[in-house]
Amino acid sequence: METTLYLVRLGEISLKKMNRDFFERKLKENIKYKLRPYKNFFKKQKGRLFIEVESSTPEEQVYQALSTTFGVVGFSKASTCAKDMDEIRKVAREISSRASFLTGAKTFKVETVRADKKFPLDSYGISGELGHEILVSQPELRVDVHHPDRILHVEIRDKAYLYASPEPGPGGLPVGTAGRGMLMLSGGIDSPVAGYRMAKRGLRQEAVYFHAYPYTSDEAKEKVITLAKLLSPYCSGLTLHVVPFTDVQLHIKTHSHEEENTLMMRACMMRIANMLAVQRNCLAVITGESLSQVASQTLESLAFTNSISDLPVFRPLIGMDKNEIVETSRMIGTYETSILPYEDCCTIFSPKHPLVRPDKELLTKAYREMGIEHLLEQAVGQTEIFVL
Amino acid sequence: MIPYYFDWAATTPMSERALDTYASSVRTYRGNPSALHKEGKDAAKFLSLQRETTGRLLGVSPKQIVYTAGATEGNGIVLQSLLWLRSPASVLMSAIEHDSVINYQRLLAQHGCTVHTVKAPQGYLDLQQFEQSLQSDTRMVCVMLVNNVLGTVQDIAHIAKIVRTHQKQHGRPIHIHVDAVQSIGKIPLELGSLDIDSATFSAHKFQGPKGVGILYLKHHAKIAPLSKGGGQEMGIRAGTENIGAIAAMNTALQETLDTMETSLERGIGLRRRFERSIAPHGDLLELMSPGIDSGSAITPYILALCVKGLPSEVFTRVMYDNGFCISSGSACSNNAPGKGEGVFAGASFSPEKASSAIRISFGPQTTESNIDDLAQTLVQEAKKMSSLTRRR
Numbered sequence: 001m002e003t004t005l006y007l008v009r010l011g012e013i014s015l016k017k018m019n020r021d022f023f024e025r026k027l028k029e030n031i032k033y034k035l036r037p038y039k040n041f042f043k044k045q046k047g048r049l050f051i052e053v054e055s056s057t058p059e060e061q062v063y064q065a066l067s068t069t070f071g072v073v074g075f076s077k078a079s080t081c082a083k084d085m086d087e088i089r090k091v092a093r094e095i096s097s098r099a100s101f102l103t104g105a106k107t108f109k110v111e112t113v114r115a116d117k118k119f120p121l122d123s124y125g126i127s128g129e130l131g132h133e134i135l136v137s138q139p140e141l142r143v144d145v146h147h148p149d150r151i152l153h154v155e156i157r158d159k160a161y162l163y164a165s166p167e168p169g170p171g172g173l174p175v176g177t178a179g180r181g182m183l184m185l186s187g188g189i190d191s192p193v194a195g196y197r198m199a200k201r202g203l204r205q206e207a208v209y210f211h212a213y214p215y216t217s218d219e220a221k222e223k224v225i226t227l228a229k230l231l232s233p234y235c236s237g238l239t240l241h242v243v244p245f246t247d248v249q250l251h252i253k254t255h256s257h258e259e260e261n262t263l264m265m266r267a268c269m270m271r272i273a274n275m276l277a278v279q280r281n282c283l284a285v286i287t288g289e290s291l292s293q294v295a296s297q298t299l300e301s302l303a304f305t306n307s308i309s310d311l312p313v314f315r316p317l318i319g320m321d322k323n324e325i326v327e328t329s330r331m332i333g334t335y336e337t338s339i340l341p342y343e344d345c346c347t348i349f350s351p352k353h354p355l356v357r358p359d360k361e362l363l364t365k366a367y368r369e370m371g372i373e374h375l376l377e378q379a380v381g382q383t384e385i386f387v388l
Numbered sequence: 389m390i391p392y393y394f395d396w397a398a399t400t401p402m403s404e405r406a407l408d409t410y411a412s413s414v415r416t417y418r419g420n421p422s423a424l425h426k427e428g429k430d431a432a433k434f435l436s437l438q439r440e441t442t443g444r445l446l447g448v449s450p451k452q453i454v455y456t457a458g459a460t461e462g463n464g465i466v467l468q469s470l471l472w473l474r475s476p477a478s479v480l481m482s483a484i485e486h487d488s489v490i491n492y493q494r495l496l497a498q499h500g501c502t503v504h505t506v507k508a509p510q511g512y513l514d515l516q517q518f519e520q521s522l523q524s525d526t527r528m529v530c531v532m533l534v535n536n537v538l539g540t541v542q543d544i545a546h547i548a549k550i551v552r553t554h555q556k557q558h559g560r561p562i563h564i565h566v567d568a569v570q571s572i573g574k575i576p577l578e579l580g581s582l583d584i585d586s587a588t589f590s591a592h593k594f595q596g597p598k599g600v601g602i603l604y605l606k607h608h609a610k611i612a613p614l615s616k617g618g619g620q621e622m623g624i625r626a627g628t629e630n631i632g633a634i635a636a637m638n639t640a641l642q643e644t645l646d647t648m649e650t651s652l653e654r655g656i657g658l659r660r661r662f663e664r665s666i667a668p669h670g671d672l673l674e675l676m677s678p679g680i681d682s683g684s685a686i687t688p689y690i691l692a693l694c695v696k697g698l699p700s701e702v703f704t705r706v707m708y709d710n711g712f713c714i715s716s717g718s719a720c721s722n723n724a725p726g727k728g729e730g731v732f733a734g735a736s737f738s739p740e741k742a743s744s745a746i747r748i749s750f751g752p753q754t755t756e757s758n759i760d761d762l763a764q765t766l767v768q769e770a771k772k773m774s775s776l777t778r779r780r
Contacts, residue, residue: 214705253777347699347743348777 001039003052005080006062007155007163011073011171014047024049026174026202027071030236034065045157046115050078063167068233070200072169076153079162083119088126088160089133092152096134096141101152101164107144108134112154119156126154173202175236181284181314182277183207184269185231185240187223187344190288190317192231192334193325197316198286199235206280207231207238208273210245215346223342225386230334232388241276242384245269248375249349255370258351262296263358265349267308267367268376274309275380285309290317290325295354304360308367392712394762397536397570397690397749402640403595409639410597414632421629422618435629441638442602445645447580454603454624455634459569460488461614462588462603463530465624466565467492469612470528476500477527480518483734484508484538486567489530490730509736510678511540512685513547522554528563533577533587534570537731537747538677539690541575548583563610569593569601573644573651573752574687579604586611591633595751596640600633644752651752652688656680658750658759659688665763672696672770676737676745690749692732694741695770697777703746706773710765715747 008031013023028042031051038057043050053062059077066075079095081087095101096108110130112123121129130152131143155161183195185207195205209224221242232238245268252264273285289297296305306313317325329335355363393401413434419427421435436450443450456462467489470477479496481489483505493503502525506518513531522529529551534541548564555562564584571577572594579587585606592598605611608622617626659680666673676692678684695703700716707714732742748762 214702214709215699217701217705250776346702348697348702 002055003041004055004057004059004062005078005161006051006053006066007076007078007161007166008049008051008066008072009074009166009169010047010049010071012173013071023071023174023177026176027069030069030071030174030176031065033236034069034233035062048155048157050161064233066169067167068170069174069236070170070172070202070234071174073171074166074169076163076166080159081162083116083156083160085121085126085129088154088162089130091160091162092130092133092154093137095152095162095164096138098164101150102138102141105141105149107142107148108150108152109143109145109148110134110152110154113156115155115157126156130154170200170234172200175199175202175234176204178202178204179284180204180206180280180282181286182273182280182282182311183286184273184288185209185224185228186288187220187227187338187340187342188288189322189329189335189338190290190293190325192227192288192332192338193328194286194288194314194316195231195238196234196328196332198314199231203284203286203314205235205238205286206241206276206282208241208243208269208276209344210243210269210272212245212249212346212349215246215249215348216344217342219340220342220344223337223340224344225388226337227334228386229388230332230337234332238388239280240386240388242386243272243276243379244382244384245379248372248379251370251372251375253349255372256366259353259355260358260363260366261349261351262354263301263304263363264367264370265345266296266301266305267363268372270305270308270313271373271376272380274311275376276383277311279380282311284312284314286314286316288317288325289315290320290322293322295356298356300357300360301355304358304363307360307364392710392758392761394748394750394754394758395713395715396751396754397593397747398715399592399598400595400751401753402592402597402636403643405643406596406636406640410632410636413635417631421631422620431631435631435634438631438634438638442634442641445638445641446602446604447578448604451622452605454605454621455629456588456601456603456621456625457599457630458590458592458601459486459567459588460590461625462586462601463488463565463567464492465603465611465614466563466586466588467496467528467530468614469610470496470501471499472612473527475525476502478502478504478523478525479528479530480504480506480521480523480526481530482506482508482513482518482532482542484511484535484731485530485532485734486536486569487730489532489567505734507736508535508540508542508734511535511538511735513542515543515546515550518547519550519554522551522562524558525560526554526562527560528565530565530567532570533566533568534574534687534690535731535735536570536690537745538692538735539570539574539687539749540678541685541687543685544582544584552583570687570690572641573648574689576648576652591637591640594640594644596637597633600630600637602637647752654752655688655750658754658756659691661756662691662748662759662763665760666693666767669767669770672774673766674741676732676741689751690747692745692747693766694744695746695766696744696774698744698770698773700744700746703744703769703773706769707746707765710769712762712765715749716745 039054110127112126114123228240417431419431421432439450566587587604590601674694704716
């Protein structure tokens with residue numbers, strides 16, 4: 001079977017000591033999961049992962065898999081040859097004559113890592129010789145060691161590995177190395193970004209969405225399913241729980257003061273997220289809240305909703321501005337879906353003047369007096385599950 | 389046909405006869421009307437006969453008929469013609485126009501045109517304000533004949549008279565454009581006797597096929613085409629003519645006009661029946677359109693209601709779950725934020741009422757029992773929904 005070699009550069013994982021194997025194994029599992037329709041073989045070397053994929057695998061598929069897998073710092077299609085300078089020169093000539101290397105490039109440099117210290121030439125010598133070789137075969141190129149347009153990387157290990165300017169990976173830690181969390185996913189811009197941020201720190205996640213038909217449309221639900229699908233590659237798979245929330249919202253509307261409606265709704269969502277988290281072995285709840293963005297995200301409001309949760313609540317966007325969140329949302333490809341005009345909360349449940357600085361004690365008392373727990377349990381029991 | 393279809397103003401079911409015409413004409417006339425061979429010439433001849441039929445049915449000359457893909461395209465052809473004028477024009481339009489007219493405001497403004505909108509309280513153009521808004525450089529006036537959400541009918545003859553008087557005083561011609569898409573079969577119409585310059589129609593609003601319509605143009609001179617190419621449709625709308633759809637449209641038009649007198653009478657009866665059924669429930673449902681016996685100019689087939697305190701979208705979903713197709717505002721703008729609320733603002737309704745407005749529209753095939761079921765379900769669901777959200 002003919003294979004194509006891809007070299008993956010690892011970042012933070014390389015710094016791990018005793019449990020590096022665990023992180024590398026998770027990373028391998030995550031990449032293997034994404035490449036599962038195709039045959040592939042993995043080989044580990046310090047700070048590097050070499051993946052041989054059957055040659056019929058579409059290149060875009062591999063790029064898509066590696067560019068969305070946390071733990072990958074950079075990757076590139078690589079060539080390999082024997083540790084012999086003539087062979088290495090030949091491969092260097094071949095790579096530097098490719099259109100992908102030459103298009104738009106005026107300058108280059110060669111960077112060598114000589115992991116095998118027995119190799120006769122030192123890294124400086126190898127770079128110099130190969131630089132000369134490329135200058136001869138591609139006379140229009142110039143060397144610029146400070147700001148080159150292209151870099152030819154050479155690594156002398158068990159064999160010689162050569163690859164050109166690698167694609168950047170997403171960095172972070174492999175999903176699944178930091179336990180499980182329950183993401184509160186709405187149809188907005190923020191919560192998918194929160195999910196992305198936590199996945200980047202290795203958290204495996206499941207997501208929960210609260211659907212209040214007919215007060216919110218089925219299009220709003222479809223929108224959240226689409227968002228979950230877009231987020232799924234970064235999370236190495238995502239299970240979405242759609243909780244029917246209409247009865248809960250109506251109970252809140254009819255049993256609480258109007259200005260408290262939103263906070264009571266947030267409290268109920270937090271309770272349900274906790275219940276589902278326990279069912280699904282999750283140890284934390286994740287939200288897309290950002291300090292003072294809206295009335296339910298002031299410090300006082302967050303203190304109240306936080307007190308409803310038994311589990312730690314992660315708010316990775318708490319200190320981010322909206323434009324920073326939007327930037328990430330565009331980068332991960334969820335923005336265009338998030339801004340579709342299907343609201344996930346009906347105006348009927350949005351008070352004109354919501355509480356901004358609630359008294360935690362008073363509100364907790366009011367929450368208990370609503371007698372809503374049985375409805376929350378009922379809603380959890382009717383949850384619809386989508387494995388994406 | 390869906391038994392509880394009350395969204396006829398959005399689109400209508402295609403009539404069987406129109407369907408038959410479509411099938412037979414596309415089978416018979418397979419050539420391109422612009423081709424020189426016999427197949428093409430036969431198609432061209434057939435098309436010419438169709439144009440004569442359309443002209444006859446609308447009471448205008450066949451030379452004044454341009455076939456389009458529908459009223460949205462027709463409105464676009466007329467409005468974008470302003471962009472080609474040497475000096476920027478001033479345009480006057482009613483505030484309750486369809487989005488296919490209203491949405492040209494920005495483009496026209498970008499090209500130096502001044503666009504004035506005139507409010508239409510309760511769905512009727514404020515004629516005093518309209519007259520005052522006419523400027524010395526006004527070059528076009530756009531007024532919708534039958535409003536697609538409220539069902540109100542504008543007095544086009546009177547409006548045209550105001551415009552022509554102003555025109556005489558200032559000596560510059562003013563183009564009067566009428567979006568008449570909701571008029572066929574819904575009100576008696578004598579297009580030729582109206583002193584207007586253009587009007588637009590869509591076949592699917594009167595049981596013809598979708599994707600075909602008519603642009604009536606009194607004179608072609610000042611109209612620039614949107615699409616250029618083979619010079620079809622007198623150079624106003626290039627592109628191979630959709631012969632089957634045009635023939636089917638004529639069949640539907642003929643059928644609609646032939647039966648209009650009796651069906652209108654029936655429609656008035658149905659509307660009266662509906663209004664009487666909901667009248668005792670004024671605390672839940674409020675008629676936004678004028679009543680059928682109010683003496684106002686309306687079509688019986690379109691009416692807007694306010695479901696008090698409930699967002700229109702929510703109530704539309706609830707009604708659909710009960711088997712009724714109704715609309716929240718105008719279907720054409722249901723994909724955009726705001727969802728047709730602009731018409732209600734233009735008709736001076738409060739934002740609260742606008743956000744709770746639903747549109748009911750029916751047609752010649754709607755029965756008394758359909759109307760009774762609709763009224764009963766509207767009342768029942770409005771009652772249920774409002775009790776669900778009442779604080780205990």
